[in-house]
Amino acid sequence: MDEALHERMRDAIRDVPPGRVSTYGDIAARVGAPSPRMVGAMLAEDGHDLPWHRILRANGTPAPHIAHEQLARLRAEGVLADGQRVDLRKYRWQPES
Template identity: 45%
Template sequence: MTAAPPSEYVEQVLDVVEDIPPGRVMTYGMIAEIVRERTGSGSARTVGAVMARYGSAVPWHRVVASDGRLPPGHEIEATRRLRAEGVAFRGEKVAMATSRWWPGENAD
């Protein structure tokens, strides 16, 4: 079993996820890029580990894979929540072109 990421990294990831507006999504890699700018370290895989361990307190369903795949094992609930927020889908994946969000962009 791998060691848990440092608490500062965990807090940074959770802060970014909390800022994702309803109806929009970010990828693990996008979150890693923002946190890396703040802390100097991190990867999409580490963001995934943080979300798996600590993500239940934030809007976890708004974090998806780069191709729009939903969190493994939570696809049904994530789909339900995202559809309720108005997120567009292409089949079983989030339509990333219209749903992706970056901090500082207009949430509309």
């Protein structure tokens, strides 16, 4: 991945405000990444200092291996899940373009 795309992804994730969520696909589309999986890979490798917990799968669920911590962090910001699913209609962040 080129450095400019990497930094655009980091910036886009950093922009998601507390109490809101975005999806891997939203971030990919916003920065011109070829795949939402690329966003997930970047977060896994270099996302420890980002609000990674605000990024969900397209169906509003967290990745299984981080679900407990992710949902707890979101709950602390006022984002409530129904079971393991966050209502994207209610909490999805739509940046002003």
